[in-house]
Amino acid sequence: MSRECLLIIGGVAAGMSAASRARKINARLEIVVLEKGEYVSYGTCGLPYYVGNQVRRPEELVVYTPEFFRRERNIDVRTGHEAVEIVPGQKRVRALRKGSQETVFQYDKLIVATGGAPATEIYGSDAANVFTCNDLAGAVALKEFMEKHRPRRAVIVGGGYIGLEVAEAFVANGMAVTVLERSGSALENLEPELSQKLEMRLEDAGVRLIKDAAVRAIAGSGGPPRMATVVEYGTSGSLDCDLVLLATGIVPRTELAREAGIRLGQTGAIAVDERMATNLPGIYAAGDCVETPHLVLGRPVYVPLGTTANKQGRVAGENAAGGNARFGGIVGTAVTKVFGLEIARTGLTAAEARAAGFLCDSVVLEHTSRARYFEGKRILLKMVFDRNSERLLGVQMLGEEGAGKRIDVAATALHAGMKIGQVAQLDLSYAPPVAPVWEALLIAANEALKKMRR
Numbered sequence: 193m194s195r196e197c198l199l200i201i202g203g204v205a206a207g208m209s210a211a212s213r214a215r216k217i218n219a220r221l222e223i224v225v226l227e228k229g230e231y232v233s234y235g236t237c238g239l240p241y242y243v244g245n246q247v248r249r250p251e252e253l254v255v256y257t258p259e260f261f262r263r264e265r266n267i268d269v270r271t272g273h274e275a276v277e278i279v280p281g282q283k284r285v286r287a288l289r290k291g292s293q294e295t296v297f298q299y300d301k302l303i304v305a306t307g308g309a310p311a312t313e314i315y316g317s318d319a320a321n322v323f324t325c326n327d328l329a330g331a332v333a334l335k336e337f338m339e340k341h342r343p344r345r346a347v348i349v350g351g352g353y354i355g356l357e358v359a360e361a362f363v364a365n366g367m368a369v370t371v372l373e374r375s376g377s378a379l380e381n382l383e384p385e386l387s388q389k390l391e392m393r394l395e396d397a398g399v400r401l402i403k404d405a406a407v408r409a410i411a412g413s414g415g416p417p418r419m420a421t422v423v424e425y426g427t428s429g430s431l432d433c434d435l436v437l438l439a440t441g442i443v444p445r446t447e448l449a450r451e452a453g454i455r456l457g458q459t460g461a462i463a464v465d466e467r468m469a470t471n472l473p474g475i476y477a478a479g480d481c482v483e484t485p486h487l488v489l490g491r492p493v494y495v496p497l498g499t500t501a502n503k504q505g506r507v508a509g510e511n512a513a514g515g516n517a518r519f520g521g522i523v524g525t526a527v528t529k530v531f532g533l534e535i536a537r538t539g540l541t542a543a544e545a546r547a548a549g550f551l552c553d554s555v556v557l558e559h560t561s562r563a564r565y566f567e568g569k570r571i572l573l574k575m576v577f578d579r580n581s582e583r584l585l586g587v588q589m590l591g592e593e594g595a596g597k598r599i600d601v602a603a604t605a606l607h608a609g610m611k612i613g614q615v616a617q618l619d620l621s622y623a624p625p626v627a628p629v630w631e632a633l634l635i636a637a638n639e640a641l642k643k644m645r646r
């Protein structure tokens with residue numbers, strides 16, 4: 193009797209988590225992974241640190257190689273294989289391999305883990321000195337260009353977390369950096385009170401941030417030996433530079449799924465249920481190609497993050513292998529650290545809460561990461577809550593120390609659907625070298641209670 197086959201399209205966070213979990217659940221299953229690139233199972237989140245020389249070699253970002261998967265987990269990883277068609281009626285996937293014949297793969301269960309692609313629809317973005325930093329091959333190409341041509345002036349299109357992390361990497365390489373951000377703030381959904389601090393820090397680091405600056409076109413020689421390129425933005429702005437990085441966001445890669453009849457959701461990403469199953473029998477999807485339920489908003493959102501991709505991949509892998517796992521949803525938790533500042537969020541901003549129809553209110557305060565006599569660093573916190581239900585809706589924190597992981601307490605409270613009164617009662621740790629006796633989150637919850645009782 194032939195073995196059942198699980199086929200997975202995409203070999204990074206979601207795809208390889210799915211493959212590994214499926215193997216744990218079912219030792220007999222045949223597992224094949226198709227990856228169109230040359231690398232699998234690497235830390236995409238580490239790419240800016242490779243560009244910034246904190247990670248020396250691209251191989252250091254690779255968690256496991258295809259050989260490891262073959263030898264240790266009996267998983268057949270085919271790099272350089274691009275899936276070009278899913279034929280659900282025949283349970284087949286057609287794949288192309290560079291320079292060779294088309295191969296057809298038969299499956300019993302299929303997991304689509306095709307990820308997201310950088311949004312690059314700017315005129316002139318195909319020039320040789322325009323890069324993205326969204327996969328290992330892209331980061332390697334960017335670094336090779338930097339080492340060979342020593343660009344001095346960089347323009348980064350997009351002031352989101354990828355744009356800012358790469359800005360720091362460029363500064364570490366001695367480049368003059370300008371960030372063009374189409375919205376009114378760096379990290380678009382950052383609360384204005386925190387955004388001010390971040391912008392001051394960027395200025396101190398020598399990064400020029402131009403806001404409300406939508407890029408229209410990239411023009412010029414487009415590459416070495418003359419790198420001079422002009423980035424046109426706003427109604428009449430223009431900037432000369434030697435290198436452009438596009439960091440304008442991620443869009444879900446869904447063409448393959450859509451053409452096969454897999455249903456997309458309201459956000460444009462693949463719609464899945466809590467078992468990560470699509471509308472087609474035997475086909476699952478996970479990671480940056482799917483939309484995810486937001487537990488505070490109560491509707492699906494598109495928030496492409498590695499932490500979610502890993503968990504969803506694991507759930508999809510377990511279910512495809514005959515198990516019964518569920519992914520419960522997200523509360524919108526994210527963190528970054530740039531130029532010495534940790535910036536973290538969970539839940540909704542005040543603007544997002546208002547737009548969602550909550551009767552929201554907020555408190556903003558600054559407190560310390562440790563007892564003052566232990567030279568604690570300042571933490572700026574904004575807490576958003578619902579005056580009707582008295583529920584916590586969101587928290588953002590910014591500071592040089594402890595802001596990043598402190599957000600996890602607020603994220604846990606959101607998962608539990610806590611009211612502000614419950615947050616104020618949380619038993620949080622204290623010792624002078626580690627934390628102050630009153631944590632910023634507890635003080636904020638007490639302030640919010642006072643506001644609601646007024």
Ligand SMILES: Cc1cc2nc3c(=O)[nH]c(=O)nc-3n(C[C@H](O)[C@H](O)[C@H](O)COP(=O)(O)OP(=O)(O)OC[C@H]3O[C@@H](n4cnc5c(N)ncnc54)[C@H](O)[C@@H]3O)c2cc1C
Binds near residue numbers: 327
């Ligand atoms: C610079 C950067 C920094 C980041 N930092 C963080 C962070 O700090 N924290 C965090 O939580 N998240 C972070 N992320 C996001 C995180 O990396 C992604 O959410 C995660 O990689 C998504 O994993 P995935 O497997 O769903 O998709 P991807 O990583 O996009 O992988 C999908 C794979 O599928 C392959 N593929 C696509 N189509 C086909 C096809 N037709 N045939 C074969 N193969 C195909 C692609 O080549 C790709 O390798 C960062 C992302 C970037 C770019």
